[in-house]
Amino acid sequence: MLDRPPFEDIYREYLGRIYAYVRAQVGASADAEDITAQVFMNAYQAYARFEARNTTPSAWLFRIARNATLDHFRASGRRERLRRTIEHQPMAEEDPAAQAEDRIQYRALLGQLGELPERQRDAISLRHSGLRFDEVGKLMGCSEDAAKMLYHRALKALREAVQKEGV
């Protein structure tokens, strides 16, 4: 068996990326925190079974994150998700750090991304979270070429949405 890096190293390296991926999917920072927490809880428990020779930590973690996000949507439903995105007043936004985050100019862009169809949103999120197209394809159950095509279609859809909304 190949040596595994300490889980803490993986945790520190990927926490931010996983959070960003999840945040792009669910919109609300509070939901993103919950799901990210669940991702790493699950990963921590499963790490003893992680085989470094079969997959990269990145692909492994994003698979867990993707499943956790899908579980979230299944549990809450699209309507509920939208309601929470609109109405939710997360605790994070009460502290200065979160308020600073709110000022980030890309929030609106991620908001537009969140409105894309699920597979398009996923393709962009995974790609811009640092995964290669072959990894994106594997996670989404399609070939590398299909992942590229899906991504570019999604990118155009996002551009149109951005232009329409003037983000």
Next chain:
Amino acid sequence: MSDKEEDLELQALQRQLDDAFETTRPRTGFEDELWLRMQAGRPAPRRFADAFSALLQGIREVPAVPMAAVAAVLVVAVGIGILAYGGFGHRGGGAATSAPLSQSGASRDYAGASGTFGRVPTPVFSGVPKSSQGPEAVADTASGEYLGPVQLTWAGTLDLTITSVPVFRYREPSTNTADQFATALGAVLRERPAGFLGSYSAADYTLKIRGTVQSPQASPAFFVFAALSMPPIDAAGAGPKDLADIFLAQHSLSPQWTYTIAVDSSGDPVKVLYQRQFDVPGYAPAYLIEGSGKHYGIEVDLSNNRPVLVSGLLPMNLDAAPYRIVSAADAIQSALASSGQSASATPAPAVKLTQAELVYVLVPAGDHSFYEPAFLFSGTFQLNGKTATKHVLVPAVDPSQRTP
């Protein structure tokens, strides 16, 4: 739009997306909170603002002497139904045992002159009633706390045959104190993260040591986070208490103070709590309680016979001095005086206090902090069809020996 223009636009959008994903990060503190929670093996509730956050609010402010005027009476947590740890933290929660020794450095007979420390700071508790809110507005079902105003009556007995009890004082631990403790355990200093005196590495665990926390009040503490390489404790037929005993003994962490043990086996991890007590001459041992009213001391969390988190009071030398305490009648009167007025149309619920016991509470006070005696009153009442428990804390030290 030409293909070239479109390509340029898409490339710009890609750069924006790269930046967006690079700059979208969780709020400050989330990373450490989650890591600590993972080490504790706890489920991830919504938000991260439960009592465990005390551990994370490690940024040590310069503690100020509390303002007595704010808290002549301390009103403590109230559990709707049960406290956060279920039946945890009550005398009946587990088999009672006791350790043979008192706290290192604290004289058992407390023979010093009364009031040796001068006027001691009056304890402050942050959970005072929010009189501007109705009771339904302050029932916090997530934490089990109820902070709304209540109308209190006394229907129990409080017999006191003692007129003075010891107050304990400790010097705020330094990085040297923490380093010595870690070295004794065989752990090596790794860094000094914000909020902690030190973070140390050992073969199969990480040790972190924290000083006194002003708010929410928390004693100097150590935290042992097991690495994945930490082996299960191999002891055939041993129960959680036995396993915890073995682990603490193996790591020289066995409490050197009087305690009782409570075991919470309701979930994973199983929690074994060594509930610290202070010996009070002429009275039963008095529990140390935290702001929520829960007992604390050392907690060993076990998952599949494997310790995942051990946290507890950092051993410290305590000085002790007897202090005159208020009479039972005065204590009861103070407790009842904490009744609050509801500002809403809904009247404050009536609560009949039926029990009282002497306990100890932490009083942070700068270079030297204190464990001071207090009376813990409790009673139950019905709120929205559920049984709630109300706790009221009253300082026990006579007001003439406390700062105003």
